[in-house]
Amino acid sequence: MKMKRRLTLRFVLHSAIAGLVVLLIAAITVMWVLLRLSEINLTDNFVSVGLERLVESSEFGADGIIFDPKLLEQVKQNKGWLQSLDENGKVEKSYNTPSDVPAQYNPGELAAYWQQQQDFPYDVYLWIQEKHGKMYTLLYGVPEVLKPLLQAVSEEPSSYAEGKLLLSAKTESRIQALGGYVQLLNPEGNEVAAFNRPDSAPAKYTVQELALRSKYEGRYGYRMAFDYNEDTGQTWVVSLPNDVAKPSAKAPLISAEMRIVLTGIAGMLGATLLIFALLSFLNARRFGAPMFHMLAWLDMLGQGSYDEPVDRKGRPRSRLKSGKWKRRYSIFADVMLSLDQLTEILRHDEDRRQRTETLREEWITGITHDLKTPLSSIKGYAHLLAEDTYDWSSEEVRKFSAIMLEKSAHMDTLISDLAITYRLRSGIHVPQTEAVEMRAWLGNALEQAAANPEYGEGRIIYQSPDTEITARIYRPWMERVVGNLTANALLHNSSDTQLTVTLSAMDTGRLVIIFRDNGQGMDEQTAANLFERYYRGGDTASTTNGSGLGMAISKGLVEAMGGQITVSSAPGKGTEIRLIWDGLLATISG
Structure with a gap:
């Protein structure tokens, strides 16, 4: 899988997971809000909500009906009591019931209490519901405080001074104990007098204000009761704090x-922001760390350090002990592999550059020696010829001139070899080729090379097929290649070394020339650097008939003509050099 696809899949997966987590948080939040709203509704409207829940959550056990303990606790917090009645009005189950509450009701009695047609110290609420084939009758009562207090206040003689109601000590004590207050309003709704009124209670009421405060008790923290006198137009208002909602200094x-x-x-x-912050942190660690690692790696490469950055233990940061990629780096495997390959290439090029510099220095030293040696001879003989104290004979002058010409030719060869190596390096083009019968031509080229007196006689063996082989070549270049390879085999080995040259052609159009000697051979390093421009396998001063560029020139000429040259050698087993061309062959005839 490509890195682009892996990154896309990873980001899509992270986004999907984040979306699912956000949806889960939203679902939990909605459930929590609904539960809390239900609790508030249960507290504020226990008569309409709580009694229904009591029936729905009830179960039948060995001891009879069983109610939800949490709802029963709410009954207790409301200072109420609960009774379950059968069809005859008999109490089957009761909870927190005071002693003054009957244990048996006849139909008329229960209706009178419920409709407040008969005095009863409790506000009674009735809930009837069928469940599992059984008719539930629940009776819920809470102490009646507000109306008796309103009746006591309204029946007392209304007297007040400086806006303060003057009530009986018993009534005042009762009101203060309950934390309530009393107001007397004129027909316009303005306060005439009050007792124990807090600052949060208004001194003037509109129709809407009074209706809202009497309807939404939980919002304002007080329950209210009113007594309107038709004769005077005045209204008595008695307010007591809710049992569960404590009054505050101001309405919320x-x-x-x-x-x-x-x-x-x-x-x-907040949870969503936390999730995304955590996801961003994880992405920064998962994706940021590898990126910084790769940037550090590139920076080290730019500074010439061809190694991957390592941790405190000296191991590459991107790999485990087993050598595998760490999980956070595996997604960038393509880039990491490319960096690894680039590091190896740069390290190899740096090593090659250093070797090349070393070989170049050695070659310059050698070529300088090779140039100075003939130049010293030329300079010495020139001084002899210019010396006035000597009268040289014609034969001596010709001898000196011949030596100077020989040394000059050697210097010219060195300079030409150096020039052609740079021409080959810059991309020399093959001149006009011609069709040549290779069997005869290669034989003649080897005869000319064998004519060198330094080689000795009978050291070259030529093997060719019986058929005629015609190929298109550029003769000067091929002659130079044959001469260089012959000289390399015969001059750098012992005098009894033989060189076998084999010519062969294939039906595929491939032309092959093999130079194989039985000399001392070469080690692996020498064979690998045989065709380097600045490499000389032996002492530069071992012979004056060479520039150290012959093999590099041969390789360049062969490749310029579209061929390839290979070497195979081992110490003590001789050397084999193959010249191979594909498509150079013109015809083969018997």
């Missing part, structure tokens, strides 16, 4: 329901 700007919704939204946004 945000309702409890809205606070829960806002809290849920804030929690969801």
